[in-house]
Amino acid sequence: MQNYTSDSDSESLNKVLDFTHQILETGTMEHYLEVFINDEKRTAEEIETIILNYNHLETLPINLFKFVNLKTLDVSYSGLCVLCDIFKHSSITTLIAKNNHLSNESLPKTFTSNPKVREINLSGNHFTAFPEQLLDFPYLKYLYLGSNQITMIPRNIKKLKSLNVLCMGGNLLVDVPETLGELVNLQALVLCDNQIGSLPANIANLKHLKSLLLHKNLLKALPPEIVGLKNLNELSLRDNPLVVRFVSDMMHDPGSLLELAGRTINIYGIKVKQGDIPQTLISYLENAHRCVNPQCKGVFFDNRVEHIKFVDFCGKYRIPLLQYLCSSKCIKNNEEVVRPNRSYMVKKVLLG
Structure with missing residues (x-):
């Protein structure tokens, strides 16, 4: 059953611990992680990436915090129902927890504001509201919340000044707040497959925007200011009344x-x-x-x-x-x- 990466001449492989497709429950996963921690051949300090995809984990194993240099945790497709404050782990930069059973009630009231966090992926879960706990990561660059049931983007989204990518396709959004135009570092904005009827004119402030995906919405017109986005090289508008007409x-x-x-x-x-x-x-x-x-x-x-x-x-x-x-x-x-x-x-x- 134990399937972590074996010794290798490759330094990068030695930094990865992979338990993909082991179909382990939380308690059993904790046991196998502990076996690794006590292994004399490799140490927990070496590990920078842990992959727990396709298991049966309602919660995260407690002993993840013993991997003191962990940077990336991927726990996708594992039935996760509760997400603890993993960001107490001071070295973590990337959390990928897509396609689980997470909802707004699954999260702690606040997360530890970890300045090292760069990427969070909570796509394919059961959120009905934007998880505002995520607004406490001012240096976040990549945020993926697609394929949930989120109905609104909060006005204080403007707090995420460092965002390069915001993905919220496949939700229940009906409008876009003007404050989104203050995310001046955005390079990709994914809002496809929602119910958006219009865009704010100040979307033209996103001067670094390269990709704007708006297909499968209810757009009947675009703000004329959009022609000012000189770096835009991908604009997807299919399946909107605008295009049909x-x-x-x-x-x-x-x-x-x-x-x-x-x-x-x-x-x-x-x-x-x-x-x-x-x-x-x-x-x-x-x-x-x-x-x-x-x-x-x-x-x-x-x-x-x-x-x-x-x-x-x-x-x-x-x-x-x-x-x-x-x-x-x-x-x-x-x-x-x-x-x-x-x-x-x-x-x-x-x-x-």
Whole structure:
């Protein structure tokens, strides 16, 4: 039954203790950990990673605290019902406890505020509220709370200033607090598979954001400020009313000749006066809408999309998000709209 890593010439292997798929209950696991602790060949001080996946552990073994240099604990898929204050373990940096039976009642009222903690993964559990005990880890970089039943992101999420990744897909969220825009170090924000109807405009403050996953929500529109996220190279919006309507409009309501004529006159700077073109077109030109890019002098009329390229993507559509741009050439260069020789705009506006 004992299955911890054997002696090896590899220093990294000697730092790992792996009890995966042993189907051990908590008391039995404590026994095997104690056997290891008393082993003369290896010492508990060597161990930096302990993996207890796929066992029958309602609680964590008490003697985990004897592994004084433990950095990573993975206790996923093990039926965990109670999570003690493992962060009293002063060396731990990573806790992975996904796909267990943890709920808000499973946690202590507070956790020890351990400045070394960098990653916490509690995905696939039974939380109905955001575990606010986690807000006491100011240096936390990776937080995974997906596939729970959480209904709200607390406004004081802003306390987690160091977050690089926040994953809350597969919950019951209906909105996003403005304070999320204060997590200025975020690089990935996963909010897919919720019931979110809108996003705050200050999401544009997340200047380092590279990935924004919003598919399977109730979004009917996006804040125009989103075009300011210049580092964004992944934006997933499939299965939202926004996309369904957009695709339907493109397939069944293409741009009119009036729209195309108005755009052509504007794009090429054609000078027109009374008598040169029909009065209806002159009046139409006067009703042009400005592009949301403040450096762009372009306009759009009824149809805000110049070109759509459909690409199959996991059985869905993948299309450029140009309904917020005056054209696919909307790249600023001084004060003129020119053909892009940079690719960042194309990368950031693709729908997944």
